[in-house]
Amino acid sequence: MSRDANNTLSRAGGIAIGAGLIGAAVVGGALASGMRRGRSPDDAPGRTARRGFGEYDVSGRTVTIRKPRAEVFRAWREFEKLPQFMENVVSVRPGDGEGRWRWTIRAPRGVVELETEVVREQENELIAWRSTDKSEIDTEGRVEFRDAPGDRGTQVTAIIAYKPPAGEAGRAIAKLFQREPQIQARHDLKRLKMLLETGEIATSARTADATRKAKMEEA
Amino acid sequence: MRALTWHGTRDVRVESVSDPEIINPRDAIIKVTSTAICGSDLHLYDGVIPGMQSGDVLGHEFMGEVVETGASSTLKKGQRVVVPFTIACGGCFHCAVQQYSACENSNPVEKQDMSATLYGHPMAGLFGYSHLTGGYSGGQAEYVRVPFSDVGPIIIPDHLEDDNVLFLSDILPTGWMAAENADIGPDDTVAVWGCGPVGLFAIQSALVMGAAQVIAIDHYPHRLELARKLGAKIINFRETNVREALMEMSGGIGVDAVIDAVGMEAHGFAIDNMLDVVKQKVGVGADRASALKQALLAVRFGGRVSIPGVYGGMTDKFPLGALMEKGVQLRTGQTHVQKYLGDLLAKIEDGTLDTTFLISHHLPLEDAATGYRNFKEKQDSWTKVVLRPGMEAGAAGASTTRTMEQV
Numbered sequence: 341m342s343r344d345a346n347n348t349l350s351r352a353g354g355i356a357i358g359a360g361l362i363g364a365a366v367v368g369g370a371l372a373s374g375m376r377r378g379r380s381p382d383d384a385p386g387r388t389a390r391r392g393f394g395e396y397d398v399s400g401r402t403v404t405i406r407k408p409r410a411e412v413f414r415a416w417r418e419f420e421k422l423p424q425f426m427e428n429v430v431s432v433r434p435g436d437g438e439g440r441w442r443w444t445i446r447a448p449r450g451v452v453e454l455e456t457e458v459v460r461e462q463e464n465e466l467i468a469w470r471s472t473d474k475s476e477i478d479t480e481g482r483v484e485f486r487d488a489p490g491d492r493g494t495q496v497t498a499i500i501a502y503k504p505p506a507g508e509a510g511r512a513i514a515k516l517f518q519r520e521p522q523i524q525a526r527h528d529l530k531r532l533k534m535l536l537e538t539g540e541i542a543t544s545a546r547t548a549d550a551t552r553k554a555k556m557e558e559a
Numbered sequence: 560m561r562a563l564t565w566h567g568t569r570d571v572r573v574e575s576v577s578d579p580e581i582i583n584p585r586d587a588i589i590k591v592t593s594t595a596i597c598g599s600d601l602h603l604y605d606g607v608i609p610g611m612q613s614g615d616v617l618g619h620e621f622m623g624e625v626v627e628t629g630a631s632s633t634l635k636k637g638q639r640v641v642v643p644f645t646i647a648c649g650g651c652f653h654c655a656v657q658q659y660s661a662c663e664n665s666n667p668v669e670k671q672d673m674s675a676t677l678y679g680h681p682m683a684g685l686f687g688y689s690h691l692t693g694g695y696s697g698g699q700a701e702y703v704r705v706p707f708s709d710v711g712p713i714i715i716p717d718h719l720e721d722d723n724v725l726f727l728s729d730i731l732p733t734g735w736m737a738a739e740n741a742d743i744g745p746d747d748t749v750a751v752w753g754c755g756p757v758g759l760f761a762i763q764s765a766l767v768m769g770a771a772q773v774i775a776i777d778h779y780p781h782r783l784e785l786a787r788k789l790g791a792k793i794i795n796f797r798e799t800n801v802r803e804a805l806m807e808m809s810g811g812i813g814v815d816a817v818i819d820a821v822g823m824e825a826h827g828f829a830i831d832n833m834l835d836v837v838k839q840k841v842g843v844g845a846d847r848a849s850a851l852k853q854a855l856l857a858v859r860f861g862g863r864v865s866i867p868g869v870y871g872g873m874t875d876k877f878p879l880g881a882l883m884e885k886g887v888q889l890r891t892g893q894t895h896v897q898k899y900l901g902d903l904l905a906k907i908e909d910g911t912l913d914t915t916f917l918i919s920h921h922l923p924l925e926d927a928a929t930g931y932r933n934f935k936e937k938q939d940s941w942t943k944v945v946l947r948p949g950m951e952a953g954a955a956g957a958s959t960t961r962t963m964e965q966v
Contacts, residue, residue: 493652537664538648539584542583544670544693546580547579548582
């Protein structure tokens with residue numbers, strides 16, 4: 341399932357340069373060159389840097405989920421169930437070939453189709469993916485799983501890089517709809533946390549037809 | 560169902576809204592038998608807390624009968640329960656360490672961003688208290704949907720009346736935690752600013768915890784009288800120089816612990832209008848902040864400062880030097896209600912704590928708007944209003960159990 345790192349990097353071309361850290365991070369072999377390009381002056385994760393990543397948006401978020409690492413990993417690995425907590429994902433279905441998945445995602449105007457391939461997977465530790473050329477969006481990402489200190493459970497970090505659709509205007513519209521990946525990723529991670537820690541996703545609706553989910557499906 | 564809904568500044572109405580439904584497996588539906596108006600509801604009433612939407616059902620102090628349960632609820636139909644105003648999941652890190660009011664999972668995800676921006680972390684969910692804390696429909700209604708019903712509500716034995724236990728939902732544990740945060744010992748002199756419901760319960764709790772003396776500070780004669788009846792010494796700040804009096808009454812050492820039950824709510828939650836709100840409210844704000852400033856000057860070196868009073872925004876001219884130089888301990892926070900319910904119910908049952916002295920009025924839910932108006936405008940005599948959905952409209956006068964003269 342995991343692909344040759346250098347192949348992926350060269351095919352990705354601009355991504356590795358544009359997305360900087362994430363390009364380096366997704367493919368283990370490129371990590372060293374990524375470091376050479378400019379070692380960070382502190383120990384903070386690269387995604388928290390004040391500088392940008394060119395035309396790519398890179399964002400990351402960590403949550404701690406009070407469940408064992410294997411359980412949290414499993415929840416993420418069942419791609420077809422991701423719409424349970426990823427609000428803007430309508431469906432995830434197997435794509436053409438092993439490790440490929442077709443995503444249907446709500447967008448400011450209708451839906452976008454995305455195909456990803458898993459470029460690296462280490463059980464209970466890491467899943468990394470990138471969009472293939474059959475996608476309408478240019479994106480890649482990874483999710484990492486680490487034991488939290490003591491009995492606090494698992495730290496889950498999701499890092500996503502993407503090229504905003506139709507430049508700045510597209511991103512502005514996406515933001516209006518709260519569908520910018522950065523906000524999406526943060527919200528989705530928190531929904532995963534809710535689902536695993538409480539068995540449900542909190543809603544303040546008074547009636548079943550007034551939940552956010554029901555309204556989105558209606559729309 | 561009928562419910563008290565918010566429509567704007569000083570515009571609350573009882574009207575018909577949709578009945579709540581079970582949505583998530585851990586939900587339960589409670590048929591409300593008693594619900595109270597809280598001092599903090601007045602800030603919603605005054606329109607000074609953003610994040611309200613027209614039609615929101617208010618109320619975060621309520622109790623009632625379980626009438627419907629989700630598949631994972633542990634409650635049974637027919638049980639009487641008091642519901643904590645703080646909604647807590649029981650499964651996150653904060654719930655695991657009993658910091659229930661910091662629950663990470665009770666505020667719906669999409670509602671967390673605003674408070675996260677302002678405080679660095681999102682608030683937990685609360686009933687009937689603006690969309691910053693979730694936008695949950697509150698308890699001043701005939702029915703309420705209660706999420707995480709296996710964690711929050713406490714089952715009440717039949718021999719206890721609603722009035723005995725209703726305040727377990729908020730103000731009794733809030734007063735108790737305020738005293739606990741003051742870390743009270745037997746030789747201590749404790750000063751409490753504010754003789755509203757929380758201040759009065761903090762006074763009662765401090766005395767139960769064995770304080771040598773508790774000094775209550777307010778300016779409403781009736782509220783001071785209630786404090787005196789609980790066993791506190793009283794200071795009317797309109798008559799007396801508070802700091803001098805506290806020094807004298809503590810033998811020149813200064814008070815060991817101070818509790819600010821006044822608060823300076825509603826200086827604005829939304830980051831973009833916060834400063835404007837502070838400016839608008841500067842008269843009230845400066846006045847109210849003076850309670851905490853006074854408390855910081857009155858507390859002795861190495862003493863304890865407890866803040867149950869709600870602060871929402873920012874303040875200036877804060878005596879930071881006194882805070883640092885005096886080596887005090889400072890403890891704050893919304894109440895971890897779920898942590899205290901069992902112990903406090905036991906203390907009500909064995910007579911250690913009485914909560915009924917506070918109630919000045921019972922009103923039908925239909926007359927809730929009148930209750931808000933009087934609670935706001937006649938603070939001295941309207942100390943606590945309990946609303947009863949079952950009570951006939953207009954029955955207020957007859958149902959008022961105590962008037963000021965009787966206390």
